[in-house]
Amino acid sequence: MIRKGMKLYSILFGACPKCHQESMYVEKNSYILTDTLKINEICSHCNTRYRMEPSFFYGSMYVSYGVGIAFALIAFAVSYLIFESSLLVAFFxxxxxxxxxxxxxxxxxxxxxxxxxxxxDKSLIKD
Structure with a gap:
């Protein structure tokens, strides 16, 4: 079970990595393409700055490559290995x-x- 306090919660839901109390993004829906990468400057709950330095998120391009490869491998496995399609269909x-x-x-x-x-940081959460 994924719950607040776990890194996986922040990663999957885009929550503030420090307090997990709000979304880092202006728009929660990533498929509104004009707002996909629009990020709040700071967390209104714990005042964490999301852009720690200019161009901070350029490093995420390296992560994106690995995540894209993982998605591609899954698509290949499903189409070619499970459904036994041709390589051309697997490519598409x-x-x-x-x-x-x-x-x-x-x-x-x-x-x-x-x-x-x-x-x-659980000390940021007030009971």
Whole structure:
């Protein structure tokens, strides 16, 4: 079970990595393409700055490559190995998967990247 206080919670839901109380993104839906990467400057709950330095999220491009490869491998396994399609159909399945999941992959990569540098702080939560 994924719950607040776990890094996986912040990574999957885009929550503030320090307090997990609010979304880092202006728009929660990653498929509103004009707002996919629009991020709040600070967390209104714990005042964590999301952009620690200019171009901070450039590093997430490296993470995005790995996440994209994982999605491509899953698409290949499902189409070629499970459904026993041709390589051409498997190729189109990979391309389709990457196009459809592009906004999700971009956000997931940013979430992973920021969670490498910031950790949950339970002292920020007031009972």
């Amino acid at each position: 399945a990979i391309v389709g998967t990457l196009v459809v999941f592009m906004p999700f992959i971009m956000r997931l990569s940013r979430n992973i990247w920021i969670n490498l540098f910031l950790s949950y």
